[in-house]
Amino acid sequence: MTITSTRYISGAPASGRGDTRFEPKPPERVWQATESPFRGYQPLPTDGYARSSSKTAIVIDNGASLLRAGWSFDKAPRVSFPAIVARYRDRKINKTVSYVGYNAYADATTRGQIRNAFEPGSSVVGNWDVMEGLLDYTFASLGITGQDGGVGRPIVMTEPVANLGYSRKSMTELLFECYSAPSIAYGIDALFSYRFNRGRSGLIISSSHTATHLIPVLDSNPLMSNVTRLNWGGYQGAEYLLKLIKLKYPNFQGKLIDYQAEEMAREHCYISQDFDREMSTFLDWSGLEERDHIVQYPFTEQVIVEKSEEELARIAERKREGGRRLQEQAAKMRLEKLIRKEQTLEYYKDLQQRLVNQTKKEIKRLLDDDEFKDEAQLEKTILELEKSIRKARNKDVGGPDNPEEEVEPTFPLLDVPDENLDEAGIKEKRHQRLMKSGYEARVRAKVEKELEKARVADEERLDNERRENDLSNWLEERRAARQTLLHRIKERDRLKADLGNRKSLASQMRMKTLANLASDQPGKKRRRGGDDDNFGANDDDWGVYRTVAIGDQSDDEEEEDLGAGLKSVEAQLLKYDPFFNENNTLEAQSDWTQSLVHAFLRGPRPFDPESQQEAHQIHLNVERIRVPEVVFKPSIAGLDQAGIVDIAADITNHGLAKPADRERALKNIFLTGGNTMFRGFEERLKTELRGVLPMEIPISLQKASDPVLDAWRGAAQWAAGDESKGGFVTREEYLEKGPEYMKEHNLGNAASF
Secondary structure, three states: OOOOOOOOOOOOOOOOOOOOOOOOOOOOOEEEEEOOOOOOOOOOOHHHHHOOOOOOEEEEEEOOEEEEEEEEEOOOOEEEEEEEEEEEEEOOOOEEEEHHHHHHHHHHHHHHHHEOEEOOOOOOOOHHHHHHHHHHHHHHHHOOOOOOOOOOOOOEEEEEEOOOHHHHHHHHHHHHHHOOOOOOEEEEEHHHHHHHOOOEEEEEEEOOOEEEEEEEEEEEEOOOOOOOOEEEHHHHHHHHHHHHHHHHHHOOOOOHHHHHHHHHHHHHHHHOOHHHHHHHHHHOOOOOHOOOEEOOOEEEOOOOOOOOHHHHHHHHHHHHHHHHHHHHHHHHHHHHHHHHHHHHHHHHHHHHHHOOOOHHEEEEEEEHHOOOHHHHHHHHHHHHHHHHHHHHHHHHHHOOOOOOOOOOOOOOHHHOHHEEEEHHHHHHHHHHHHHHHHHHHHEEEHHHHHHHHHHHHHHHHHHHHHHHHHHHHHHHHHHHHHHHHHHHHHHHHHHHHHHHOOOHHHHHHHHHHHHOOOOOOOOOOOOOOOOOOOOOHHHHHHHHHHHHOOOOOOOOHHHHOHHHHHHHHHHHHHHHOOOOOOHOOHHHHHHHOOOOHHHHHHOOOOOOOHHHHHHOOEEEOHHHHOHHHHOOOHHHHHOOOOOHHHHHHHHHHHOOOOOHHHHHHHHHEEEEOOHHOOOOOHHHHHHHHHOOOOOOOOOOOEEEEOOOOOOOOOOOOOOOOOHHHHHEEEEHHHHOOOOOOOOOOOOOOOOOO
């Protein structure tokens, strides 16, 4: 079953000072990942068309994020939806169907066919088929049926600053030719918002979905030649956040989608008042519980039925009873085995006594009956049985096990020539030669072990002398040895991870090695029945299993215990290096309570890799301040542009020559656009501007009453007033002067800068 977390679980904030890693934690604060924005059936507000007249304008805020439309007498837009269309051929009804706006998220089929009207990351229309579908849906939603051959109402539409001539020309042709609009007027969304908030002179900072513009305005006239654009907005911020999350969780099991990133940026990000200081302490354990936000994606958790305490007690008792029965059976079997060995030993000793004073022929017959080659084998068997019985008795009664020293064996037949031996004697001589070889090998191994022990002691003595004579160089050697071991451990873990991934280079080389060694003609494709499979005929072929198992590592590297070597080196550094402490060891760094990486990836709580719930969680911490910081420091996102503070200072200091104009602009710095709604944006901007502008110039910031909707409201207010009459291009003027013709007004783009 699918389990999802609640939208928000409030918890007590972390309190106290010092180390809070082991203090009791409040319940986790978890935000649910945004589901598909599909809204289902929404009734269309079609009553406005009946209230309108031929002079009532249709107002369209043609934004790259959302398209908003309504009538000029409305207080808010009647329809608002994303500028997307999903169009595909439905085979069931054999028709082409289109889903516009939020309806495009209806199911997986429609989501796979989504197309945007705008070029990615810009406010320039690039797909005119989609734009036509959006306008069709807009006019239908407003109740316009087109029975008279067109919309029959003037149209006011917003456009970006310095809109391309081709884009405006194509839009003009579409509205006049396809919809028979009687007149059209274009304006800049930021200027409409400024007019709606009664602004006359100031500096507009409009940070919207695709870009940030700074527009100086004097006496209601924008200075278009001084307008500056920063290519960063909400779209780029969401894309940047998505990249950071994918880098942070490369193997994340959930599906990360663009609109989810936009929602996370809006809900969790904020502007830091001191970015460098806060970034350096953001992952500190103190207060991390409050700063770390968890976004939970849907997951499927294995449901384990929990047993009651009585059931668990009964199960434990059954296990203990079973263990006791097994122990009793094992003890009984050991006793029976011991009795059989004692009986066998008694029989062999009796046999040994019966061999005394017997003829060779009789001795050979008695030994053959019990499958012994000679009396020496019988003696050896008796000694082994006595040793085994003594060991078994000591184990059962808990007595000491006193191993006997190995007695040097004798091999008398090795000095006897083969001519003096019969066939049995020659076989025994071969056996004694093998026994002697084994004994000599054990003696050599024992000597080598003693020599190795002496060599290690000598090296330790020399190492101690070198440490006492030159401590600094000795410490450098230990540090270098530790770094080498860490690198080898890292490479070993990386290779192990690569071998588990069939698409990795290591796995591909492994399969290539298998194919080449199994073929007589490496590098050529094998044909069915074309060659004989003789893999394994050569001893070198079996090296493939070693290659497959451990990759390119050597046998020595395979046998080495890198962990033990590292602990030994770190123990020496802990003892003699004053700058090396417990927190610097690999074990401490691997401890999640000491790991900065763990705090970055999983927050202030332990991570259970077996939990599907935790595997489907995203922890937002440093990203919360890093993403919105780009408008102030574009370089952290790789953007080769100045930030809005530097741009504003350049416009006021160099673009406005008169001190009076500069003072008028700075007295009313106007903020609009959805990207200015981050918490702390206004305070940070004022602080930064105060640091780059003269102290004697007063600075005042004003935020739009609604940074998102004021552009549409300003356009509607302008369209309903008399001021807009000179800004419309009529259909007659279009037919006479062409689609490139435009009329300038103080809320729109200029024909030339």
